[in-house]
Amino acid sequence: MRLGLFLGCSVPVRAQNYEVSVRRVAPRLGIELEDLEGAACCGYPVQSVSRETALVMATRNLALASRRGLDLCVLCSACGGSLMEAAAELEGDEDLRARTNRHLEPEGLSYPGGVKVVHIAEVLAHRVGAARIRDAVERPLEGLRIAVHYGCHYLRPRETHPAGEDPEAPGSIDELVEATGARSVDYPGRLACCGGGILGIHEETALAITRVKLDAVAGAGVDAMVVVCPFCSVMLEGNQKRIEKAAGREYKLPVLYYPQLLGLALGFGAKELGLQLNRIKAKELIARVGA
Template sequence: MKYALFLGCTIPARSRQYELSARKVAQELGIEFVDVEEFICCGFPVKSSEIKSAMVLGAYNIALAERQGLDLCALCSSCTSALTEVAHHLAHDTKAKEEVNESLAKAGLKYDKGVKVRHFARVIYEEVGLDELKKHITRSLEGFRVATHYGCHYLKPSEIYDGFDQVENPHTLDEMIALTGATVVDYVNKKRCCGGPLLAVEEKIALAIAKEKLDDIKTAAADAINLVCPFCSVMYDSNQKSIETAFNASYNLPVLYLTQILGLAMGLDRKELGLNMNVVKTKDLESLLESRRQKPSQE
């Protein structure tokens, strides 16, 4: 299993713990990531202003992977949807492909058939598979109560994702978390958006949307949130303090990437997984896990 690793903009600059833990977990699972230096923005943030420019950006990145003969593996859900959408669109629209190729030619590239684009969580679920993943779990996270947050673009729009997972009843992340021995906690409004894309438009509304989910997860008595997108992490982890201040609330809810949780269950240590770089402190997590292992909850 060999993929061109698509980091996007946010992860390498703002979410290095995600990149670090993803690379470590990939290594454990025997997945080889190839770094392509020329990758640039996926196009997602430009779509609302200029859809054609977004398509050029997406096609440029896919064409780079195609030149190397590699499928794309993205860590960010928004990058995944932006790139998958372009691949989906250009596979069906020859006129759009011609137009895009006029722009790419100026950069010495050509978009021919494109490549398959997938989120890393999807690669683990589909290509590694649950049976193989289970073999790598060496430390049970029994008693650890995790609320999974799927976010939006990991699953949607469903028409571009070949029937992967189910929009109204998503289960892939839950299955992977359950494999670690952790308890997947159900909560109200599980499918709700993090509000991230509104941060640049109206911060107050973005934070209000994120707050609702933090409330619901707190009510469900989860120990941590699990997610797969740096945008969502910006909302729940980086902005948790701002939400607490703005709404006079208190959460203290660690926000972990799927790769950090899988990594813990693989016996990797907190520094290898960048847990020291999370904004909401995760220091107490290890002792919590230890105590839960000795005294699993009643559920």
């Protein structure tokens, strides 16, 4: 299956470990990712200032995918949310599409509708499927206990997310984790937000939200947490040491992008999956799986 790869802003700069692991595991599972030439910001950061400008920014990226005849695969859940919402809004509203396309005319672009936006975890869960992943596993991660953090924009709002997963009782990423041989462990508040949305607005509140999550996961006794969004990682991993200081306790909780965990199960080496770039070193986990 061929998909356009939409990197967005954060992934290529702050989450190269995520990007490199996606690029490794995708071809192994029959996913052909094509870089989307000329793609820019998804529009999400502008939404709070002007919803209209944000919509036009999102549409421009959809138009680039449409021109290449590709559906669009995102790695960042916020990019996904912004692009999915735009796609859904434009699909049913010809007038809005015409008004939006007017801003794209100078670049010779136009969005006729029809592009599907999918998150890489949705691609793995629904288009590849857990069964095929299990078949491809060369190094089962048996004995590993994993806490899944779904994150908000991977699930909500349900109306604009084409995968149609119940945001109050999701299972796709748990299934993906268990397909590697690891166990997905429940913990209180597992569907709660990472706090990232307001890091730039009110840091203290944002980090307090993250801390609730880290405290809950710490109580569940896991080897690592798994995320599918660069900003969730910034909060849960990148800010973990700062939160430890404020909380007066140690978490030392490795946070892996799901494709990194999957890559270990598929037999890739830790370095091939960018695990040396993870801030909280997953040395013990890597040693245990023998990567």
